[in-house]
Amino acid sequence: MRPGLDQRRFSLNQWTTRHWPLPELAAGCAAAGVTGVGLWREPVAEYGPARTGKLMSDHGLTVTSLCRGGFFQRPGALDDNRRAVEMAAELGAPVLCLVSGGLPDGSRDLDGARARAADVLAELAPYAGERGVRLAIEPLHPMFCSDRCVVSTLAQALDLAAPFPSSQVGVVVDTYHLWWDPDVWTGIARAGARGRVALFQVADWVTPLPEGVLTGRGMLGDGCVELRRFRRAVDAAGYTGPVEAEIFNAELWAMPGPSALELTLSRFAQHVA
């Protein structure tokens, strides 16, 4: 295929083709004309960060992000996040996505968990800055608030980022998590004006949600999200970076990597680019 301008901004987040081994993923992306990939810590750790970086660059691929740090309520969270920063630096990923984590077991202290995220960020941001890695705070859909991410809106993520230089801390705009928010359009404009959009990710919203709700993200175009409106809004806010397709979906995971990528690329052209 011959990628157009927008197509060249496409990046395949590895979790979309979750079971595709890294060497095959790299070859498959190169064959499909894809130029960017977002990677995850577990498979990168297994293959080796520097070796993964070389594998990608050998295939003409830029690593657009590393997923993910965060989970600040866990014991040893700061150390774990420092390791994630180091991995991103070694891999050559410019952005480390942070999912704050939910409430500690048995806790009802939501304000406390949110304050904790701010505290760990204050330690982590300069550490990341020194290593050339930008932290990207990702608000997750409010249905994940108790068990995965106490940062539920773009406005919250921007407030958390505000104390730090924008080169150190930005935010992730993910259509799946933010589509319902009536304030998201003004939030994107504000994020852009402050130079805070570190990453843009796309997935669609479909129902019914599956048990546990984690793997129910929709293929682009299958749901109700105004994906192109989001892409135009981040563009209008001055974002020129990659557009990562990150779709957690059990059906997609059951497909062979090349077919899942082909479907994603075709839907991207149709609904996002």
Next chain:
Amino acid sequence: MRPGLDQRRFSLNQWTTRHWPLPELAAGCAAAGVTGVGLWREPVAEYGPARTGKLMSDHGLTVTSLCRGGFFQRPGALDDNRRAVEMAAELGAPVLCLVSGGLPDGSRDLDGARARAADVLAELAPYAGERGVRLAIEPLHPMFCSDRCVVSTLAQALDLAAPFPSSQVGVVVDTYHLWWDPDVWTGIARAGARGRVALFQVADWVTPLPEGVLTGRGMLGDGCVELRRFRRAVDAAGYTGPVEAEIFNAELWAMPGPSALELTLSRFAQHVA
């Protein structure tokens, strides 16, 4: 039992004991010292609105709300909502809960669906006002945005209510739907200052969510919501009305009505009152 002051504000929303027939529910509530019930349209229609009203008052029960109108995107929605207002008036329910409905099938026009809710309200509010029924706009958790309710935050509900007299249109504060929202505390204070809190409902948030997510509400105290903080916040905002326990939960529905009520009352005393 001998209800204390707060206990007298307790109201059993019928959907908590969904399969309890109205005559048994009325007798069971009276026996337990409960003084308020929130009812649903389908069982009230079946038993007859005036007859239901008499059944309740014969047992010393006040009807605190009727659930629910709304679903504004459906054909004939305005007529259907007028019927709901009439039922509330005949039943003697002072408040009609409104769940706006989601997106029309195949639509991605979220702004349009929200505007539609405002349009129907403008027709419905004076109609309700003339019949002594107060409309209560209920924001539902954002996970219901596409298929049940495009009103996702208290701030949105307040904006929708703003054009109308507070005697005609208020909002529902439901802990299950709003607990994650970092703006909820200022929202409750604002709602109180404007006299807009029409109803307060309680349920707890528990995970993992079941498939379809509708029936996964938690029994009071089983989850992570600061229930008592909510109760104090609505009180501080000047709300003196009923506190409805509305818990959609498959396990609870499988219990005999009296046991489910007893459990709910005991948890209410422990975690809310």
